Amino acid sequence: MLVGLGVDLVAVPRVRSELARDPVGFKNSLFTAREIAECDLLIRSAQQYAVRFAAKEAFLKALGTGAPNTGAFRQIEVLKQGQSRPRIVLHDAMAHEAESRGVRAISVSLDQRREWAVAAVILEGV
Secondary structure (H helix, E strand, O other): OEEHHHHHHEEHHHHHHHHHHHHHHHHHHHHHHHHHHHOOOOOHHHHHEEEEEEHHHHHHHHHOOOOOOOOHHHHEEOOOOOOOOOOEEOHHHHHHHHHHHOOOOEEEEEEEOOOOOOOOOOEEEE
């Protein structure tokens, strides 16, 4: 059963600008240590941060709650190691919120180009 569907589009230059302005603050307010480690290993890290941000926004849209605070973004972890399929791992309040809404499976699709990053998230229940 479909619980929710969310899509988000992020401009990579905007993320690149935030990374140049305050890299530590930007990263630490929105991303987990594992996400930061994954993104920083790659040549086009701004694109990686942008597509993960898009996935977090798409997840919140699919859940239908919006972000209660910026800390919520760190409770939504978007992982993609190498050629593996991307996945979303939820922590703390976000995990409880998704469970209370009947979410049993999360599918995520990511794509990025030089200027744009897009993510789509499907939430499924029983």
